[in-house]
Amino acid sequence: MGKIPPSFRSAISTSMATKPSSLATINPPSAAAKPLHFPKKPARFSRKTHDPNSLESPSPSPSVPPQLQSPFTSPDLSDAKKLFSSVVAASKSPLDARLHNALLQSYAAVAATVHDSISLLNHMVKASPCFSPDRSTYHVLLSQSCKTPGDSLSPVHQVLNLMINRGVAPNQATADVAVRSLCSSGREDEAIELIRELSSKHSPPDTYTYNFVVKHLCKNRALGTAYNFIDEMRDSLGVKPDLVTYTILIDNVCNTKNLREVTRLVSVLSEEGFKPDCFVYNTIMKGYCMLSRGSEAVGVYKKMKEEGVEPDLVTYNTLIFGLSKSGRVKDARKYLDIMVEAGHFPDAVTYTSLMNGMCREGDALGALRLLEEMEAKGCSPNSCTYNTLLHGLCKSRLLEKGIELYQMMKSSDMKLETAAYATFVRSLCRDGRVAEAYEVFDYAVESKSLTDVSAYTALESSLKWLKKAREQGLAV
Structure with a gap:
C-alpha cells in the first residue's frame, strides 16, 4: 500500500446438559448481518483427512495424468467401459487404486444412476484383476447415492449392502461421508435417519460427524431442531454434546442476538463440567459487540482473566471493535496498549476498528494520525x-x-x-x-x-x- 502523502501529514500535524429438558426448544429472533469489519472466526469445526478412510470424497492423486482426472463427459455406460478398457490396454504397468478411484469418481459425477456406477466398478474389477476396491472406492459410490434426487434412502442402502457383501463394513468414516453428502443436498431428515440406522447396526457417529450435523441444523433449521437432535442422540445412543457442540450453539444464538439464551447455555455448559475456553468467550463477546454493548463485552474479558483463560488476538480485536462501535474509543485505545503489553501485535483489523470508531465520532483527522502510526509500526492497511x-x-x-x-x-x-x-x-x-x-x-x-x-x-x-x-x- 502507498504511504501517506505529504499533504496528509501536514494536515495531521496541524490538528451444554444434565437433563434432556436443559436444551429446550426456543424461537430465536432472526439472524442479523455481521458487522463490516468484524474479525474473522478461526476455522474450528472442520478437519482434513488424507488416509484411505478419509471423511471427504477422495480426490485424484497428484500422480494421475491431467487428461485422466476428468475423462468422462457422457453418462453412457458402454462408452465409459470402453474408455476404461482402453486406458488399461494403453498402460505399461498396472494402474494403482488411486487412479481407479479417480476414474470412478469422474464417471460418478456424470452417471445417470448409482447402478451405472456400480456396473462400471464391476467392469473395472474384471478388466483390471490387480485392482481391489477399498473403502474409499465405495465412499465414491456412497457420496453419489446420497445426492440422488428424492427422499428415499434406497440408493444409499444399495451401496451399503454392496460394501457389506464384499467384506467392507461401514464405519464412522462411512457415516461421515454419507451424512455430509446428504446434508449438502438439503436432506437433513434423511441424514438423521441414516445416523439412527448406522448407530443401531454398526456404531454411533464420531464427534466430527455429530457436531457437523448440529452446526448444519443450526444454520438451516430452527434452533429447536438442533436441540431435539442433541436430546435424541444423548437419550437413544448415549452420545453427549461436548465443548465444541456448545460453542456451535452459543455462536448461533449470539448471531440471533438472543443473549439471554446464551447465558443459559453457558450455565448448562458449566453444569456439564466444561470450562469455557478462549473461543467460547470470544463468541459471547462477539454477541455483545453486535449489539454495541461495550460494557458487557468488557465484563466478558474480565471474566476470562478471572477464570485464568488468556485472551488472544481475536479477543482484543473483538473487544476493540465493540468498544469503538459503542462510542468508547478512548477505552478501545487503552486495550490497544494492553494487547501490545500482552505480546499481541495489532493488525489491520485492530486499527481499522479504531479508525471506524474515531470517524463515527467525527475525528477523521485523528483516524489519519492512527493510519500514520499503523504504517510506522509496519502494519499494512488493507x-x-x-x-x-x-x-x-x-x-x-x-x-x-x-x-x-x-x-x-x-x-x-x-x-x-x-x-x-x-x-x-x-x-x-x-x-x-x-x-x-x-x-x-x-x-x-x-x-x-x-x-x-x-x-x-x-x-x-x-x-x-x-x-x-x-x-x-x-x-x-
Whole structure:
C-alpha cells in the first residue's frame, strides 16, 4: 500500500446438559448481518483427512495424468467401459487404486444412476484383476447415492449392502461421508435417519460427524431442531454434546442476538463440567459487540482473566471493535496498549476498528494520525481500512483529503465498498464536482467494486439531490 502523502501529514500535524429438558426448544429472533469489519472466526469445526478412510470424497492423486482426472463427459455406460478398457490396454504397468478411484469418481459425477456406477466398478474389477476396491472406492459410490434426487434412502442402502457383501463394513468414516453428502443436498431428515440406522447396526457417529450435523441444523433449521437432535442422540445412543457442540450453539444464538439464551447455555455448559475456553468467550463477546454493548463485552474479558483463560488476538480485536462501535474509543485505545503489553501485535483489523470508531465520532483527522502510526509500526492497511477512512473523511466534509485517499486506492487497484462509494459520490455532487463523480462511477464499475445497477443508483440519487438543491438555491 502507498504511504501517506505529504499533504496528509501536514494536515495531521496541524490538528451444554444434565437433563434432556436443559436444551429446550426456543424461537430465536432472526439472524442479523455481521458487522463490516468484524474479525474473522478461526476455522474450528472442520478437519482434513488424507488416509484411505478419509471423511471427504477422495480426490485424484497428484500422480494421475491431467487428461485422466476428468475423462468422462457422457453418462453412457458402454462408452465409459470402453474408455476404461482402453486406458488399461494403453498402460505399461498396472494402474494403482488411486487412479481407479479417480476414474470412478469422474464417471460418478456424470452417471445417470448409482447402478451405472456400480456396473462400471464391476467392469473395472474384471478388466483390471490387480485392482481391489477399498473403502474409499465405495465412499465414491456412497457420496453419489446420497445426492440422488428424492427422499428415499434406497440408493444409499444399495451401496451399503454392496460394501457389506464384499467384506467392507461401514464405519464412522462411512457415516461421515454419507451424512455430509446428504446434508449438502438439503436432506437433513434423511441424514438423521441414516445416523439412527448406522448407530443401531454398526456404531454411533464420531464427534466430527455429530457436531457437523448440529452446526448444519443450526444454520438451516430452527434452533429447536438442533436441540431435539442433541436430546435424541444423548437419550437413544448415549452420545453427549461436548465443548465444541456448545460453542456451535452459543455462536448461533449470539448471531440471533438472543443473549439471554446464551447465558443459559453457558450455565448448562458449566453444569456439564466444561470450562469455557478462549473461543467460547470470544463468541459471547462477539454477541455483545453486535449489539454495541461495550460494557458487557468488557465484563466478558474480565471474566476470562478471572477464570485464568488468556485472551488472544481475536479477543482484543473483538473487544476493540465493540468498544469503538459503542462510542468508547478512548477505552478501545487503552486495550490497544494492553494487547501490545500482552505480546499481541495489532493488525489491520485492530486499527481499522479504531479508525471506524474515531470517524463515527467525527475525528477523521485523528483516524489519519492512527493510519500514520499503523504504517510506522509496519502494519499494512488493507482495502477495508482505506474505505473506512474515505467514508469518514467525506462525512467530516474533508473532501480534498478524501480525493487524495481515493487516488491512492485507485493506484493500488483497491475496490470501493458500497457505503464509502455512495458517501464519496454524494460529497462530490454536493461540491458541484459532477464530472469527478462520474469518473468515480466509472472506476467503481470497471473495478467491479459494485454492480452497474448499485453504482448508478447511488450516483443518480446524488444527482437528483443536487438538482433539487440548485432549484432551491442551496447549491451552485
